Amino acid sequence: MAFKKSVLIVNPHAGNGSTGREWPRIQAAARDRLGHAFTSCFTSGPGDAARMTRSHLLDGADLIVCIGGDGTLNEVVNGFMDEEGPIRKDARLGFIPNGTGCDFVKTVPIPRRLEESLDTIRQGHACLIDLGRLRYGRYHDAPVTRYFHNIASFGLGGEVDARVNRTTKAFGPFISFIWSTMISVLLFGKKTIHLKIDNDYDKEIKIWNVAVANGQYHGGGMRVAPGAVVNDGLFHITVIGDLSMAGVFRHFSKLYNGRIGEIKAVSCLTGKKVEAFSRQTVLLDVDGKQPGNLPAVIDIMPDALWVLTKSPVSTE
Numbered sequence: 001m002a003f004k005k006s007v008l009i010v011n012p013h014a015g016n017g018s019t020g021r022e023w024p025r026i027q028a029a030a031r032d033r034l035g036h037a038f039t040s041c042f043t044s045g046p047g048d049a050a051r052m053t054r055s056h057l058l059d060g061a062d063l064i065v066c067i068g069g070d071g072t073l074n075e076v077v078n079g080f081m082d083e084e085g086p087i088r089k090d091a092r093l094g095f096i097p098n099g100t101g102c103d104f105v106k107t108v109p110i111p112r113r114l115e116e117s118l119d120t121i122r123q124g125h126a127c128l129i130d131l132g133r134l135r136y137g138r139y140h141d142a143p144v145t146r147y148f149h150n151i152a153s154f155g156l157g158g159e160v161d162a163r164v165n166r167t168t169k170a171f172g173p174f175i176s177f178i179w180s181t182m183i184s185v186l187l188f189g190k191k192t193i194h195l196k197i198d199n200d201y202d203k204e205i206k207i208w209n210v211a212v213a214n215g216q217y218h219g220g221g222m223r224v225a226p227g228a229v230v231n232d233g234l235f236h237i238t239v240i241g242d243l244s245m246a247g248v249f250r251h252f253s254k255l256y257n258g259r260i261g262e263i264k265a266v267s268c269l270t271g272k273k274v275e276a277f278s279r280q281t282v283l284l285d286v287d288g289k290q291p292g293n294l295p296a297v298i299d300i301m302p303d304a305l306w307v308l309t310k311s312p313v314s315t316e
Contacts (some may be wrong), residue, residue, distance in 0.1 A: 004060070004062055005059075006037070006064075008030065014099040015099050026098075034118060036119065047075065050079040051079065053078075054087065054236060057079065061087075063094055064091065068098060070104055071099065071100075074289060076093065081305075086141055091306065092124070092126055096117045099137050100288070102219050103219070103221065104150045105215065110310065121308050124293050124307055126307065127311065127312060129231050130233060131145055132212060134147070134148060146291060149267075151218040152212045154285070191280050192207075196275040198271040208241070208243060210238070211224045213236045218285070222303075223256060223258040226260070231313050236268070236274065240265065243263065255305060274297070281293055
C-alpha cells in the first residue's frame with residue numbers, strides 16, 4: 001500500500017530513555033527501509049502523542065507510526081478515536097516497539113527488532129483489531145472516556161502501575177513489574193467490588209484484580225488472558241478472586257505461564273460489556289498507565305482500527 005503522508009510519533013523517554021538515545025539509528029533505518037518521506041514528532045509529556053496523532057490525521061496523514069512502549073501506543077490509539085469511534089477509518093497504525101513493557105506484540109505479529117518492524121510497516125499488511133472503550137472515574141472528577149488496545153484492569157494492576165511509574169525501570173520490564181507486583185501484594189489487600197458482565201454475571205465479589213483483555217499479556221509478560229484474541233469481538237475477562245496472600249505467592253508463576261485458569265479462585269469469562277464499581281478506592285490499569293479509578297464501564301469496539309502486522313492476526 002502506498003502512503004501519501006506518514007508521521008512518526010516518537011517518545012524519546014520510552015524504554016527508560018533508550019528511544020531518545022537511539023534516535024539517530026532509528027531515523028537512519030527508517031529512511032533506508034520505509035522507502036518514502038515521513039515527518040517526525042517528539043513527545044515531551046503525557047497527552048502529547050494523542051494530540052499529535054489526532055492533529056496529523058485531521059491534516060491528511062494516512063499512516064501514523066508509534067515509536068515507544070504500550071503506554072505511548074495507547075496514547076496514539078486514542079488519537080485515532082473520538083467518543084463515538086475512529087476519526088479516520090482509512091488510516092493505518094504502525095508500531096516500532098521500544099518501551100518498558102511492549103506486551104501487545106506478544107499477542108499480535110509485530111516484530112521487536114527495529115529493521116523487521118520497519119519492513120512490516122513498509123509491506124503494509126493491515127489487519128483490523130478490536131479496541132476497548134473505557135468510561136471511568138478520575139478521583140472525584142467527571143467521568144472520562146479512554147480507549148485501550150491491550151488490557152484494562154482494576155485492583156492490584158492499578159496499584160502496580162502506580163508503583164512502577166514512580167520507580168526506576170533501569171533493570172528492565174520483568175524485574176520492574178515483578179518487584180512492584182510483590183510489594184503491592186504485601187501492601188495492597190483485596191477489594192470488594194460489584195461486577196457486571198453483559199446480562200450473564202452480576203455479583204458483589206472480593207478480588208485481587210480483574211483484567212478485561214483484548215490482548216493476552218500485560219505487566220511485563222504476565223499472561224493473564226491466554227484465550228484472548230484481538231479481533232474476535234469479545235473481551236476475555238480474568239477475575240482473580242478471594243485468594244489468600246499465601247495462595248497468591250504459591251501460584252505466582254501461573255501469572256506468567258498461561259495456567260492462571262487452573263487456580264480455584266480465578267474465573268475466566270467472556271463478554272462485550274463490563275461494569276464495575278466499589279465503595280473503596282480501586283485503581284485502574286490501562287495499557288500500563290494508571291489514569292483513574294472505579295466506577296468504570298467498558299465496552300468492546302469491534303474492527304475499530306487498522307494495524308500493520310507481519311502476518312494476519314490469528315482468530316483463534
